[in-house]
Amino acid sequence: MSSPKTYALYYWPEIQGRGEFVRLALEEAGADYLDVARLPVSAGGGYPALFRVLKGRLGPRVPFAPPVLRTGRVVVAQTAAILRFLGPRLGLVPRDEAARLWADQLQLTLADLVAETHETHHPVAANLYFEDQRPEARRRSWHFTRERIPKYLGYFERLLAAGDGRHLVGRRLSYVDLSMFQVLEGLAYAFPRTMRGLAPRARRLNELRERVRERPRVAGYLASPRRLPFNEDDVFRSYPELEGKRLGGRSR
Amino acid sequence: MSSPKTYALYYWPEIQGRGEFVRLALEEAGADYLDVARLPVSAGGGYPALFRVLKGRLGPRVPFAPPVLRTGRVVVAQTAAILRFLGPRLGLVPRDEAARLWADQLQLTLADLVAETHETHHPVAANLYFEDQRPEARRRSWHFTRERIPKYLGYFERLLAAGDGRHLVGRRLSYVDLSMFQVLEGLAYAFPRTMRGLAPRARRLNELRERVRERPRVAGYLASPRRLPFNEDDVFRSYPELEGKRLGGRSR
Numbered sequence: 361m362s363s364p365k366t367y368a369l370y371y372w373p374e375i376q377g378r379g380e381f382v383r384l385a386l387e388e389a390g391a392d393y394l395d396v397a398r399l400p401v402s403a404g405g406g407y408p409a410l411f412r413v414l415k416g417r418l419g420p421r422v423p424f425a426p427p428v429l430r431t432g433r434v435v436v437a438q439t440a441a442i443l444r445f446l447g448p449r450l451g452l453v454p455r456d457e458a459a460r461l462w463a464d465q466l467q468l469t470l471a472d473l474v475a476e477t478h479e480t481h482h483p484v485a486a487n488l489y490f491e492d493q494r495p496e497a498r499r500r501s502w503h504f505t506r507e508r509i510p511k512y513l514g515y516f517e518r519l520l521a522a523g524d525g526r527h528l529v530g531r532r533l534s535y536v537d538l539s540m541f542q543v544l545e546g547l548a549y550a551f552p553r554t555m556r557g558l559a560p561r562a563r564r565l566n567e568l569r570e571r572v573r574e575r576p577r578v579a580g581y582l583a584s585p586r587r588l589p590f591n592e593d594d595v596f597r598s599y600p601e602l603e604g605k606r607l608g609g610r611s612r
Numbered sequence: 613m614s615s616p617k618t619y620a621l622y623y624w625p626e627i628q629g630r631g632e633f634v635r636l637a638l639e640e641a642g643a644d645y646l647d648v649a650r651l652p653v654s655a656g657g658g659y660p661a662l663f664r665v666l667k668g669r670l671g672p673r674v675p676f677a678p679p680v681l682r683t684g685r686v687v688v689a690q691t692a693a694i695l696r697f698l699g700p701r702l703g704l705v706p707r708d709e710a711a712r713l714w715a716d717q718l719q720l721t722l723a724d725l726v727a728e729t730h731e732t733h734h735p736v737a738a739n740l741y742f743e744d745q746r747p748e749a750r751r752r753s754w755h756f757t758r759e760r761i762p763k764y765l766g767y768f769e770r771l772l773a774a775g776d777g778r779h780l781v782g783r784r785l786s787y788v789d790l791s792m793f794q795v796l797e798g799l800a801y802a803f804p805r806t807m808r809g810l811a812p813r814a815r816r817l818n819e820l821r822e823r824v825r826e827r828p829r830v831a832g833y834l835a836s837p838r839r840l841p842f843n844e845d846d847v848f849r850s851y852p853e854l855e856g857k858r859l860g861g862r863s864r
Contacts, residue, residue: 420774421714424721424767436713438720440692445713461688461697462673468690469676475727483735483748485755496735496748503737515676522672 367393367446370413370428373406375594376542376587378439378474379427384538385443387581389450395586440467443535452538454530463529466519466536470543473512477550478595480504480602490592490599501602505554509547513562516540520564526571533575540565541572546596553603619645619698622665622680625658627846628794628839630691630726631679636790637695639833641702647838692719695787704790706782715781718771718788722795725764729802730847732756732854742844742851753854757806761799765814768792772816778823785827792817793824798848805855 367386371379373395386393399405416422418430423437429446436445444464447453453463478486483500484493519528528536544565548555559566572578581587590596619638623631625647638645651657668674670682675689681698688697696716699705705715730738735752736745771780780788796817800807811818824830833839842848 416774421710421717422767422771422774423717424724424764434710434713436717438717441713441716441720444716458673458686461686461693464693464696465673465675465688465690468693472676472727475724479731479735483731484751485759487755487759493751496751499736499745499748503739507737507739512676515674519674522668522674 365392365394366431367391368430369393369395370397370410370430371395371426372410373397374588375591376546377427377595378471380542380588381439381535381539382427382429382442382446383586384542384578384581385446385450385452385535387586388533388538388575388577389452390577391450440464440471443467443539447535450535452533452535454532454534459530463534463536466516466528467539469512469515470536470539473508473543474546474595476504476508477546480550481597481599490597494601497599497602498604501551502604505551505603509551509554510558510561513558513565517562517565520568525564526568528568533572537568537572538578541569541578544569546590549590549598550596551603617644617646618683619643620682621645621647622649622662622682623647623678624662625649626840627843628798629679629847630723632794632840633691633787633791634679634681634694634698635838636794636830636833637698637702637704637787639838640785640790640827640829641704642829643702692716692723695719695791699787702787704785704787706784706786711782715786715788718768718780719791721764721767722788722791725760725795726798726847728756728760729798732802733849733851742849746853749851749854750856753803754856757803757855761803761806762810762813765810765817769814769817772820777816778820780820785824789820789824790830793821793830796821798842801842801850802848803855 369379369382369386371377383395397405397407397410401408410426413428414423418428418435421435425437427439427442428435428437429442436442444460447460447463453460480501481490481497482488482493483496490497516528520526524531527533528540573582590598592598621631621634621638623629635647649657649659649662653660662678665680666675670680670687673687677689679691679694680687680689681694686697688694699712699715705712732753733742733749734740734745735748742749768780776783779785780792825834842850844850
């Protein structure tokens with residue numbers, strides 16, 4: 361690496377995944393960062409860079425999984441922990457402790473939604489191919505699109521309505537708004553029919569999504585090659601069969 | 613309530629669940645707390661107390677789900693966020709920032725393991741009964757017991773080996789050790805055969821588990837009626853069929 365960057369991000373180089381929440385925060389803040397695994401292997405990047413991190417290359421506090429952020433002597437993994445760490449440094453969270461706790465709580469709730477989204481195409485095992493768990497994926501997705509997405513979106517829509525209508529935390533953009541944008545983008549990619557159906561009940565959320573998309577640095581990032589396209593190795597996947605008809609059991 | 617307590621915990625009154633990680637921290641610290649929903653409805657407890665919290669009774673920062681902790685004007689939900697908040701106040705995390713980040717990261721990793729455990733009996737939908745998703749639960753559990761539990765336990769066992777051998781964070785008991793204890797107890801209840809098989813590879817973890825169990829306040833708590841028994845409405849459930857034989861697909 362020619363010039364040392366302030367932040368080094370280690371994440372899978374071919375997907376947005378959970379790393380995207382960190383990338384969006386770094387991009388919106390105009391931070392000086394390197395997405396290490398996207399460098400060529402010959403330049404110290406690629407999968408080998410990631411595997412070295414998971415084997416302890418960055419010190420004794422070995423992460424369980426990417427994303428991992430390093431800055432100076434700090435090494436931190438787990439998306440919500442990375443964003444809590446970065447938030448104050450990047451000016452993406454209010455100063456008071458209560459608001460920071462609130463941001464963290466909302467980020468963890470979004471993380472739960474992201475994890476549940478992953479389960480829609482991998483309800484049996486992350487180590488199996490989607491093709492080996494399609495019937496289970498269809499059942500899971502039936503419930504996810506009809507029960508879980510409406511529940512989560514209803515919750516966040518109500519929070520916007522109860523606040524200033526434009527921000528989830530405080531009265532300025534926070535990393536939670538950026539993450540909400542990413543979740544809405546991802547869900548619209550994965551479950552377009554469901555999301556169109558819910559649009560009347562997610563008006564404020566969709567306005568937030570458009571505002572974030574149009575922010576100059578976010579817009580610049582989305583138009584750049586740094587933004588990886590959605591794809592079917594990622595958390596949000598376009599499998600039309602998962603928006604199909606009923607395959608559920610009794611609901612309780 | 614006759615005398616106001618320092619901490620009020622709001623969690624489902626009939627399960628250990630995610631609330632148990634908070635209860636263990638409060639108990640080990642000898643904190644002055646009230647487990648509100650375990651009071652009779654006539655005394656302001658029970659499910660109605662929980663539902664009021666989820667409807668905004670504690671203020672505009674409405675939680676998505678229990679557990680919820682209130683102290684003074686602070687209201688915080690999401691287990692890992694609650695423990696990060698409580699850790700320094702209860703003396704259950706080291707003082708330096710890097711160690712606190714590390715504790716948070718490990719707690720979030722344990723939270724992922726707990727969520728995956730829940731998926732073993734609810735791989736299709738949390739809103740369906742287990743009986744309506746048994747084939748899927750058996751497939752999921754086959755992979756969970758053979759791939760996921762060994763991966764997680766191997767990770768934490770290596771961390772103990774790389775540290776002082778006795779603590780996951782620093783050189784004193786932290787809330788992460790308490791949570792590790794709870795996860796090991798729960799997995800041993802839910803998947804006894806798997807955990808017996810893994811014991812030789814989890815020697816330090818099992819020693820940690822015994823040390824935590826024998827701490828005077830933890831021991832007192834476990835022997836008290838405040839500790840709810842494991843049961844089949846909880847995250848960790850004893851369903852012997854989920855430790856059965858192979859029902860998987862191709863592993864990749």
